[in-house]
Amino acid sequence: MTVQKLPIAKAINESLRKAMETDPKVLVMGEDVGKLGGVFRVTDGLQKDFGEGRVIDTPLAESGIVGTAIGLALRGYRPVVEIQFDGFVFPAYDQIVTQLAKMHARALGKIKLPVVVRIPYGGGIGAVEHHSESPEALFAHVPGLKVVSPSNASDAYWMMQQAIQSDDPVIYFEPKRRYWDKGEVDTEAIPGPLHKARTVVEGSDLTLVAYGPMVKVCAEAAAAAAEEGKSIEVVDLRSMSPIDFDAVQASVEKTGRLVVVHEAPVFYGAGAEIAARISERSFYHLEAPVLRVGGYHAPYPPARLEEEYLPGLDRVLDAVDRSLAY
Amino acid sequence: MTVESTAARKPRRSSKRTGSSAGKAVADPQLVQLLTPEGQRVEHPDYDVDLTPEELRGLYRDMVLTRRFDAEATALQRQGELGLWASLLGQEAAQIGSGRALRDDDYVFPTYREHGVAWCRGVDPTNLLGMFRGVNHGGWDPNSNNFHLYTIVIGSQTLHATGYAMGVAKDGADSAVIAYFGDGASSQGDVAESFTFSAVYNAPVVFFCQNNQWAISEPTEKQTRVPLYQRAQGYGFPGVRVDGNDVLACLAVTRSALERARRGEGPTLVEAFTYRMGAHTTSDDPTKYRADEEREAWEAKDPILRLKTYLANEGHADEAFFASLEEESETLGKRVREAVRAMPDPDRMAIFENIYADGHALVDEERAQFAAYQASFADGEGK
Numbered sequence: 001m002t003v004q005k006l007p008i009a010k011a012i013n014e015s016l017r018k019a020m021e022t023d024p025k026v027l028v029m030g031e032d033v034g035k036l037g038g039v040f041r042v043t044d045g046l047q048k049d050f051g052e053g054r055v056i057d058t059p060l061a062e063s064g065i066v067g068t069a070i071g072l073a074l075r076g077y078r079p080v081v082e083i084q085f086d087g088f089v090f091p092a093y094d095q096i097v098t099q100l101a102k103m104h105a106r107a108l109g110k111i112k113l114p115v116v117v118r119i120p121y122g123g124g125i126g127a128v129e130h131h132s133e134s135p136e137a138l139f140a141h142v143p144g145l146k147v148v149s150p151s152n153a154s155d156a157y158w159m160m161q162q163a164i165q166s167d168d169p170v171i172y173f174e175p176k177r178r179y180w181d182k183g184e185v186d187t188e189a190i191p192g193p194l195h196k197a198r199t200v201v202e203g204s205d206l207t208l209v210a211y212g213p214m215v216k217v218c219a220e221a222a223a224a225a226a227e228e229g230k231s232i233e234v235v236d237l238r239s240m241s242p243i244d245f246d247a248v249q250a251s252v253e254k255t256g257r258l259v260v261v262h263e264a265p266v267f268y269g270a271g272a273e274i275a276a277r278i279s280e281r282s283f284y285h286l287e288a289p290v291l292r293v294g295g296y297h298a299p300y301p302p303a304r305l306e307e308e309y310l311p312g313l314d315r316v317l318d319a320v321d322r323s324l325a326y
Numbered sequence: 327m328t329v330e331s332t333a334a335r336k337p338r339r340s341s342k343r344t345g346s347s348a349g350k351a352v353a354d355p356q357l358v359q360l361l362t363p364e365g366q367r368v369e370h371p372d373y374d375v376d377l378t379p380e381e382l383r384g385l386y387r388d389m390v391l392t393r394r395f396d397a398e399a400t401a402l403q404r405q406g407e408l409g410l411w412a413s414l415l416g417q418e419a420a421q422i423g424s425g426r427a428l429r430d431d432d433y434v435f436p437t438y439r440e441h442g443v444a445w446c447r448g449v450d451p452t453n454l455l456g457m458f459r460g461v462n463h464g465g466w467d468p469n470s471n472n473f474h475l476y477t478i479v480i481g482s483q484t485l486h487a488t489g490y491a492m493g494v495a496k497d498g499a500d501s502a503v504i505a506y507f508g509d510g511a512s513s514q515g516d517v518a519e520s521f522t523f524s525a526v527y528n529a530p531v532v533f534f535c536q537n538n539q540w541a542i543s544e545p546t547e548k549q550t551r552v553p554l555y556q557r558a559q560g561y562g563f564p565g566v567r568v569d570g571n572d573v574l575a576c577l578a579v580t581r582s583a584l585e586r587a588r589r590g591e592g593p594t595l596v597e598a599f600t601y602r603m604g605a606h607t608t609s610d611d612p613t614k615y616r617a618d619e620e621r622e623a624w625e626a627k628d629p630i631l632r633l634k635t636y637l638a639n640e641g642h643a644d645e646a647f648f649a650s651l652e653e654e655s656e657t658l659g660k661r662v663r664e665a666v667r668a669m670p671d672p673d674r675m676a677i678f679e680n681i682y683a684d685g686h687a688l689v690d691e692e693r694a695q696f697a698a699y700q701a702s703f704a705d706g707e708g709k
Contacts, residue, residue, distance in 0.1 A: 058523070059519070059522045059523060059526055061519040061522060061523070063485065063515060063516055064488075064516070064519030064520065064522065064523050066485075067482065067486060067488070067489065067516060068485050068486075068488050068523050069489060070486050070489055071485065071487060071488055071489020071490035071492065071493065072489040073489075074474070074489070074493075075489070075492075075494065075496075075497070076493065077493055077496070091515075094479070094516075095482065095516070099477075099479070099486070102463075103475070104681070104683055105463065105679075105680045106462075106464045106475050107475055108462065108464075108465075108467075108680055109683070110468065111468055111469065113683075143689075144681055166683075166684050167683035167684055168682045168683050241688070242686050242687035243687075244687070
């Protein structure tokens with residue numbers, strides 16, 4: 001039986017396990033990833049089975065984690081590093097942006113940097129500050145990096161396999177509030193390309209584009225809208241760099257309307273890029289301006305306010321109504 | 327040339343020092359020195375080298391040619407052939423001494439001033455000039471010479487060296503890794519983190535800090551309140567201060583630290599106490615922040631002059647050697663000059679090359695747009 005029903009966190013765990021079994025050069029590194037199995041238990045049991053030499057508890061130093069992973073990659077290893085939470089990635093941002101992203105180009109292609117940086121991201125878990133942010137656009141903006149985010153267990157499993165196998169650095173954003181959502185994982189399936197978008201719900205009146213934690217909200221919005229007779233298509237982007245614009249374009253040219261949804265602040269966010277590209281590609285097919293739903297230009301609020309800040313069902317449906325009103 | 331003889335770290339003597347029984351003075355143990363500024367061989371209780379006259383001449387040749395190369399690059403910048411140059415003038419002993427301590431299978435992580443170390447690794451010096459001319463960001467394959475690309479961001483490479491060394495240890499290899507950085511970089515968090523990681527994982531890495539006294543206009547006093555080599559103690563590994571203008575001492579100390587790393591005993595911090603005789607880079611004006619007297623005092627400690635004095639006094643080199651080296655220097659200068667002037671601008675499509683190993687849709691799209699845009703001019707040019 002190769003199909004299992006797994007929560008996303010466990011799917012990633014199984015994926016890491018398979019990668020380590022397959023390739024002795026794969027390492028897991030990060031704070032608390034060993035005995036504890038990570039604060040979300042994503043690496044649970046790996047150190048027990050693969051040893052401290054391959055599942056490496058690191059000092060509490062994010063720049064050091066990424067910087068040494070770069071060195072290990074130069075030596076021929078394939079490190080998968082965990083940044084414990086989204087807001088903690090910034091001490092490592094320098095190493096990721098000035099070193100990890102550029103070294104392949106600086107070496108005129110002579111060296112490869114197969115490093116995966118795992119970042120549990122996003123809100124909705126009632127955490128304190130620095131534990132609920134969505135900084136994906138900051139990474140997608142950087143040439144040399146690839147940025148992906150699964151929204152379900154099967155993608156969590158397979159996209160991790162593909163990220164580890166990639167010779168490029170991949171920033172792998174894990175939707176932490178979906179860690180416990182279960183889904184079917186076929187560990188012997190043949191996965192589609194890592195950067196291909198996927199249509200989650202078919203529809204004809206409007207396209208909702210989302211990724212990671214917002215895919216579920218958008219699918220629920222589509223179901224709610226269907227009860228009112230509206231046919232909403234939901235596209236799961238899966239990859240924020242590169243973006244599968246062809247898939248978004250095809251959907252928009254079918255529906256004529258586009259709303260992009262993400263948790264990150266709207267200003268300069270992924271939605272801005274998608275809106276601009278689609279306006280350029282599909283100008284004559286659009287029945288309404290591309291709308292965006294996302295976070296505000298404000299620090300992520302205290303937990304008691306996060307439901308106000310995060311795009312929920314009502315805010316998505318409100319945007320759907322505004323678009324359809326054109 | 328490679329210097330093959332070993333410089334075993336002598337066991338620390340428990341008895342009081344025996345003095346200059348062999349006619350050699352004993353240097354300050356806090357600053358490892360084997361050759362005084364006057365060119366006199368001295369002893370150190372912990373470090374020594376035993377080199378043949380040929381090996382000594384080899385070190386001298388390395389330093390002279392490196393200085394000549396550096397001078398040529400500075401001149402080329404003044405002539406507009408290079409956009410920038412970071413001179414190593416004054417630091418030849420630190421770089422040649424440490425560079426010649428390395429084995430072929432060791433791996434080097436330099437800053438952007440390690441022209442002498444690159445020389446020791448066999449990197450063609452003209453390849454170092456591409457980034458300063460603006461035709462690339464590093465013109466060599468790091469794995470060809472085990473010499474990583476120059477790193478501009480201060481201190482970042484110390485973490486890469488540490489990670490690489492962790493990999494060496496995992497592989498069960500007995501190679502060592504050396505990371506170069508300056509006194510300014512010692513203030514960076516990455517350097518502190520590399521000390522932590524290397525100590526925790528017992529990584530076979532040598533941290534070679536060239537304290538050249540100035541981080542652009544900021545003196546070492548603006549970086550630290552304790553001598554830099556003493557920092558190692560807080561991380562749990564040894565720190566050594568060596569006379570950075572003494573090529574023999576730099577060789578002995580680095581070799582000892584590398585051997586320690588090979589034995590699985592972990593990292594060492596070497597502080598090569600030296601002086602940057604020129605500007606930080608050709609964009610800098612050191613007359614605005616430092617006194618002439620300071621430079622003059624350091625000129626008296628010149629690394630090349632002291633070895634020349636020693637070679638001449640001991641009869642290890644004759645006039646013919648010095649004359650032939652002079653000729654070789656001029657040939658090198660000419661070769662470098664011609665190579666730089668002949669360096670072609672990169673193909674414009676290189677903008678889109680090697681950004682990703684596995685490709686990226688956006689890069690493909692923009693490459694095609696750029697090519698089409700360029701092609702749109704072809705008709706106007708009558709092509």
